[in-house]
Amino acid sequence: MKQLILVWSRVRQYARTNPGAFFFYLCSSVVCSLILIYVYGNTIPALKIIKGDASFYRSYSIDLHETNNFDINRVKEMEENWPFLDDLKTPSILLQKKWAKEDFPDVNFDGYPYVIPMIEAEYHNQLHLFAVQGEVQFNNTDLAAAEPPVIVPGVLQLKNFSNKIFHIGDRQYRLIGRHTGVFSVIIPIRNFLKQIEEPDFVVIRLENVVTNTKIRDEVTVYLQSYFPENFIQPPFNNGLDPAQTNIVAAILAILYGLALSSLTFISKYLFEQNRSVNGIYRLTGSSRRQLARIALLESVFLAATTLVIAFGFHRLFYTSVFAHLNLSPDIVYTTTDYIRLTLIIIGVTALLYRLNQRDLTRSTAAVSRF
């Protein structure tokens, strides 16, 4: 406790001796820390957003292989009672069935480098595809036609490229377009249910990636309630590789150190003005080690003060200022992020401060008194 009081009085002395320089030093440290918090948020949390929204990051796959009890009414009920809102509302519901090569008599699989595509249908026939050729949406005319429509992957090698008829098993379809995907031959839901009794998968595909693990689990629980006997594969985690996160954090710490190191030249100027105080401590019996400990406490104290002020500003003005300055929307700071920032700010500040103080604490009492 005594040492903390001593540290506090020393800091007050620095402020009294040269208020302009001390205030400049403190403000600059706070601004430095604020910039670090801002840049950190726009790198590490933003990387999660940038990582992308590929379908496997936002799809729940219900495996129906082990159970032969598929009931479309269950899917209907699940969809009607869907409780989630905002980004999670109105998911796509895909039914998928894996068939053998022989079920695609119009396809030439010699040298085909991709997996055999699945038959797929969307519950509402709402497709989100990119075209290679022709149509990639079913319209009412297509659905009402005598020959139902089919959309195949653009990479699928047909025996006759220009053929407009496509067979799946013994059923005939009219080829209306090719899409950029690889895995799915897409038919209307009505034809899927007629031709296929037991799909292999039901896939619930959300519009956006859900980063909140609690909500992800809630969705899993909800789906499990309708498919209690089936395994549900949740979306793949699009979280960052811990090694990548640590590398980025290390780079930020180095840059923060560079920014702060220039400020320590100012602080060194301040402390030099008060070196006679150190001399008095040495003369009155303080050892070098004690002086070094006091200097370290000073640096931690200043770093903690900078931290509290910077975090306070950031939280207070996040919605009104910093959120608008963010380079990506929806950047969220987690507890882990704050802990990482605390370690960076206090660690770097203490290290630099300590390096500067080394000269002063090692000076003899006689030298310090002047």
Added chain:
Amino acid sequence: MKQFRLVWQSLLQIKGAALLLMIVLTLALFVLTYLIGLIRYQNYSRTLLEQAEINNSVYLKLAVDDNQMAQDMYGTFSAIARTYEEIADWPGIKEIISIYSYGSMKIDGINYQMLVYNDALLRHFSMAVDGRWFPDKPVSVDQPLPIVLGGTGFSDFETGDVLTAEYSRTQKPISLNVYGKVKYPGYTLSLSNGSTIILSDYLLSDQPVILVRDEPSLLSRLDTSDQVMIDRNAWVVFENGLSEQQQGELLTRLGSYGSYHTYEDIITASRESHIEQLKEILPIPLFLFFSAFSCLFSISSLYVMRNAQNQILYFFCGCSRKRMIGILAQGLFMIFLPPALLNLLFILFYPTISQADWLNLHQVVLDGTSVSLVLLFLAVLLVFLLLPALMISRRHTPMQLYRRMSS
């Protein structure tokens, strides 16, 4: 000289800080240069497209049977060429801009693809060249074939050179006359990209290519068959004044041959993508700039504070305020000089370095404009740093400052 020694001695008092500042400023300037180069490349790619005057057009990606391509490449290319000829005859279609090739040429042991530029390509996508594009009238067959060199990697050749190349199909020598070289950054139009999303920079290539003019005597000059290689993608330019319905019908018809992106879609998607790309890479460079500014302000404040007493003595000895600021500016200028020089030399020599393939950053344009921007940045910084010293010296007399310093 005396003044230089004066400044140098004052800098020696803060040598550690000055060295740190030089390192940080060097890094910050290189990052600034890279960012300027990236933004200029992005603008360059969009500007090329805008200058092509094909606002009423679509980028068509034909759906092609890859099986057929593997079995009969030239047959498939011919089918693609016929498809474009067929589309060009549709009412409402003004022209098709496509690129084709009759093979490659070997010069000094290196193969370069030879691309044929027809009138449509020359009208819309003839980039600025050193020298000139092709002569208006075809040269006689016994004269060297006029060519324009595009892309990087032709640093050994100049306009006016007559080269002997080996044509890949016949292995026969052919004489080439370099009429022009595409000016730095050397990008030429590329139609090989068939991605799901098309951006303006996807349509540029810096691969070294030899461009020849499409003319009737070309095939006889090359002494080859008319087996052509053609990109499956092309620009389809509509006639002006088509109604929305007519355009819609044309687009539906084109959709049955493949997929397309309208000119507006490409420009809009490019702008958005370029902004996103900058957002992804900006945070750490921003922090580096902040570190550099922080260094600059702190160390220049330190420099001013440490020299304040000397400055006051200079005042008493008759030095004017203007001279005082001049000495301070010289000190800061000496700190700025090494990083600025390194950076400017890099920018000035980068076109030569990239042409010689020693270092190619790709998708970056660095030239005289980058130099001007970096110099402007440094000038503004210098003025900013001198302002506090100027303000202090205007508010207080030398005597007041001396009394403050002494107490």
